[in-house]
Amino acid sequence: MIPEAFQGSIPALLTPFRDGVVDGDAFQSMIERQIVEGSHGLVPCGTTGESATLSNEEHARVVALCVETAAGRTPVIAGAGSNNTAHAIELARTARAARADAILVVAPYYNKPSQEGLVAHFKAINDAVDIPMIVYNVPARTITDIAVETLERISALRNVVGIKDATGDMSRVARQERACGDGFVQLSGDDGSALSFNAAGGRGCISVTANVAPALCAQLQLATKRGDFETARAIDAQLSPLHKALFVEPSPAPAKYACSLLGLCREDVRLPLLACSDTAKHAVRQAMIHAGLL
Secondary structure: OOHHHOOEEEEEOOOOEEOOEEOHHHHHHHHHHHHHOOOOOEEOOOOOOOHHHOOHHHHHHHHHHHHHHHOOOOOEEEEOOOOOHHHHHHHHHHHHHOOOOEEEEEOOOOOOOOHHHHHHHHHHHHHHOOOOEEEEEOHHHHOOOOOHHHHHHHHOOOOEEEEEEOOOOOHHHHHHHHHHOOOOEEEEOOHHHHHHHHHOOOOEEEEOHHHOOHHHHHHHHHHHHOOOHHHHHHHHHHHHHHHHHOOOOOOOHHHHHHHHHOOOOOOOOOOOOOOOOHHHHHHHHHHHHHOOOO
């Protein structure tokens, strides 16, 4: 699939649980809602999908269900990140076997690789599995930052087509475009700054908020694409309290609570995460009312 396919509002999908196991029916219903309400892609098994607590079998099932339900109507970018390069390759192979359109690969976390180690990690995955790859840079979670100069080298790999940038540094968009070329897809990893990211040259957002408000997130992205930033700003103001509320406690607990209010799934999360406190629930509910979702 060509890089231009990866743009717009792309929800980082929740993984719903029921009685401790993946709720496949709820997951498929959530995907249908995303497609009907205009989302431009889907990311199963990312951080928001609690991939760190999924078994290999659950991970494979969630990706396969997403691809099956999407049925070619929108691209599927399967999470395939790990701090173990061999495991990341295994997840990438699983995604390719399920016919996902691309993989999302986070910078290795906890073991804190050097910049050379980052290049070697992404090269190993690139060389092992023939599938488009989007690199994910989120130093707040991984500690390791993919420097612009390092990204330039990684972007030269045959399968690497773009980046999910959650650094919060808007100045990087232009620098990364100069380093990697204007064909390199840059997606925001932060809903709160997604509007500014697109204004700086980005092409979309891999979004948490889109789990709760897919239509509004899609409309915001389409407005920025056509250069209608007045409309985009109005939608962003409508969503701004929700962007904040969904991270008032560790994600994705607030997003799951929000979706439970919409009847989409239970609010269950897996340890070490906990369901939302009453204080967080109040903040989420008020933000949803402000957005016109309740």
